[in-house]
Amino acid sequence: xxxxxxxxxxxxxxxxxEQDIRNDGRACADFRPxxxxxxxxxxxxxxxxxxxxxxxxxxxxxxxxxxxxxxxAEKQPKQPMSFHVDFSANAxxxxxxxxxxxxxxxxxxxFQVAYSRSLDIIPNLSKTQLAAGYRWKIHVDISVLQWAGxxxxxxxxxxxxxLSDLEIPEVDVTPDxxxxxxxxxxxxxxxxxxxxxxxxxxxxKLIVTSCPMLLTVSKIGTANLVDCSPEEECCIRSQLxxxxxxxxxxxxxxxxxxxxxITCVKQHGGGLLEMESIDDMTKLATRTAKGLYEAIGNRLNxxxxxxxxxxxxx
Amino acid sequence: MPTxxxxxxxxxxxxxxxxxxxxxxxxxxxxxxxxxxxxxVKCGVFGAQDGSGYAEFGNTRVLAQMYEKKHLTSxxxxxxxxxxxxxxxxxxEAHAKVTITLKGVENETKVAELRADLTSSLSAVIFINKxxxxxxxxxxxVLSDDGGVLSTAITAxxxxxxxxxxxxxxxxxxAHVALKSNGDYITDPSTxxxxxxxxxxxxxxxPNLGQTTCVNLYGRIPLKATSPLLEFAxxxxxxxxxxxxxxxxxxxxxxx
Numbered sequence: 001x002x003x004x005x006x007x008x009x010x011x012x013x014x015x016x017x018e019q020d021i022r023n024d025g026r027a028c029a030d031f032r033p034x035x036x037x038x039x040x041x042x043x044x045x046x047x048x049x050x051x052x053x054x055x056x057x058x059x060x061x062x063x064x065x066x067x068x069x070x071x072x073a074e075k076q077p078k079q080p081m082s083f084h085v086d087f088s089a090n091a092x093x094x095x096x097x098x099x100x101x102x103x104x105x106x107x108x109x110x111f112q113v114a115y116s117r118s119l120d121i122i123p124n125l126s127k128t129q130l131a132a133g134y135r136w137k138i139h140v141d142i143s144v145l146q147w148a149g150x151x152x153x154x155x156x157x158x159x160x161x162x163l164s165d166l167e168i169p170e171v172d173v174t175p176d177x178x179x180x181x182x183x184x185x186x187x188x189x190x191x192x193x194x195x196x197x198x199x200x201x202x203x204x205k206l207i208v209t210s211c212p213m214l215l216t217v218s219k220i221g222t223a224n225l226v227d228c229s230p231e232e233e234c235c236i237r238s239q240l241x242x243x244x245x246x247x248x249x250x251x252x253x254x255x256x257x258x259x260x261x262i263t264c265v266k267q268h269g270g271g272l273l274e275m276e277s278i279d280d281m282t283k284l285a286t287r288t289a290k291g292l293y294e295a296i297g298n299r300l301n302x303x304x305x306x307x308x309x310x311x312x313x314x
Numbered sequence: 315m316p317t318x319x320x321x322x323x324x325x326x327x328x329x330x331x332x333x334x335x336x337x338x339x340x341x342x343x344x345x346x347x348x349x350x351x352x353x354x355v356k357c358g359v360f361g362a363q364d365g366s367g368y369a370e371f372g373n374t375r376v377l378a379q380m381y382e383k384k385h386l387t388s389x390x391x392x393x394x395x396x397x398x399x400x401x402x403x404x405x406x407e408a409h410a411k412v413t414i415t416l417k418g419v420e421n422e423t424k425v426a427e428l429r430a431d432l433t434s435s436l437s438a439v440i441f442i443n444k445x446x447x448x449x450x451x452x453x454x455x456v457l458s459d460d461g462g463v464l465s466t467a468i469t470a471x472x473x474x475x476x477x478x479x480x481x482x483x484x485x486x487x488x489a490h491v492a493l494k495s496n497g498d499y500i501t502d503p504s505t506x507x508x509x510x511x512x513x514x515x516x517x518x519x520x521p522n523l524g525q526t527t528c529v530n531l532y533g534r535i536p537l538k539a540t541s542p543l544l545e546f547a548x549x550x551x552x553x554x555x556x557x558x559x560x561x562x563x564x565x566x567x568x569x570x
Contacts, residue, residue: 110430245534261536267530
């Protein structure tokens with residue numbers, strides 16, 4: 001829903017955030033309460049639903065595709081993930097009809113940039129490369145069900161949740177006629193009178209502890225904020241979309257400057273920024289990412305497995 | 315279908331032809347870390363129409379043109395912007411809407427990315443409150459892409475804006491810088507030069523105000539290397555300011 005607030009309300013909000021007090025009581029670096037559920041869509045290879053502040057609601061689903069490509073034309077291996085963000089017309093009145101298509105394309109492009117080096121960042125992603133000319137293509141589709149600010153952050157968490165839920169089949173690659181290869185699903189041998197087709201396929205999962213996070217840092221007055229509500233988004237001077245990824249090569253004793261890499265910075269929605277502001281906003285994004293990595297790690301480790309056949313709507 | 319005569323007028327002396335073969339030779343590898351590729355910028359390339367700009371950095375060439383349907387004959391020669399190709403004639407807000415139409419880019423993801431960055435950069439400098447209910451449409455045509463297309467497009471758009479007479483905060487200078495794994499910078503790298511880079515940034519700012527309008531960082535850059543990279547890119551963008559000023563001044567002289 002579009003939010004219109006008066007100039008006095010905007011002034012009150014701006015003065016408050018400059019004192020590190022938001023209208024809902026949060027500090028500038030605080031996120032709203034989050035809900036993350038995995039395995040919500042049975043028709044996908046991995047899925048996740050994230051609610052931010054019980055208003056912003058996004059749903060991520062992942063499908064795998066065995067892709068054949070020309071290894072001669074592609075000098076360096078391409079990262080296998082593609083992103084598509086779709087804004088439901090119900091998410092907000094501004095997305096009615098095709099109103100959300102352009103913003104969805106821009107957000108998809110931002111995720112594509114943030115994950116452009118994922119082969120270096122995600123430790124076992126290179127295992128999706130099966131043989132010369134064949135790889136698993138990971139299609140990540142995000143649907144924004146309800147918009148109440150901070151959509152890139154929610155999508156980012158949903159992507160990490162879905163990637164952690166993703167199960168990729170193990171395969172056996174054997175040479176075939178004509179220089180091609182034969183790719184067969186790997187089913188571990190078990191004894192007894194069990195037919196091969198009935199043996200479950202062996203699966204493996206991605207290590208998501210260092211997946212890039214795309215965070216929105218907004219400038220309101222002289223303060224920098226994360227996770228803006230719709231009222232706060234009316235008062236924004238400028239915004240940066242910042243992609244932060246954990247550097248797994250860093251040691252536990254390293255400080256933030258060595259522990260994190262920046263994978264994407266995009267100035268978004270107009271507005272002008274000072275150089276010092278960009279520096280401050282990048283540092284805030286890194287501090288926030290540190291807290292989010294811990295929180296999401298705890299959640300992924302402690303979440304109970306969803307019962308099969310139960311939809312998130314129930 | 316009516317044909318439109320083009321009055322493209324870039325004197326040949328303003329253009330340095332770059333052979334594709336020469337771009338791959340040692341001459342390019344000897345380019346210093348702070349040197350741009352051979353460049354050509356022109357403010358006002360269509361003699362009969364206002365609001366066009368051309369920028370060329372090496373083999374990357376971009377043409378920008380303000381789209382107009384009607385031209386007011388009023389004394390102040392303000393543009394009367396009607397709806398562009400993407401408008402629906404129903405923009406009734408108290409400020410102008412800026413839209414970008416991109417041509418010559420095949421990759422849809424890249425189109426969306428460039429459009430977002432250009433719209434954001436342009437919206438920041440135009441006094442949109444002075445044109446209520448209007449749609450300002452800029453057509454950006456990428457004639458060839460050999461790296462740094464966003465930076466080149468921003469330069470072309472800023473020249474078109476200067477030529478159009480639309481009120482804005484000032485010229486935008488932009489530069490594309492890549493960072494190698496050994497910590498060295500490459501200014502305005504071509505596609506082949508940027509192949510072994512770990513990342514880079516396209517940085518655009520308004521020298522009048524000293525504030526940035528576009529920061530587009532990509533790749534995988536350590537946090538501690540981000541600030542020095544942005545500062546280096548800012549210094550490179552400052553180096554382009556005299557060239558852009560000269561192009562604008564030359565366009566005024568040509569009008570006379």
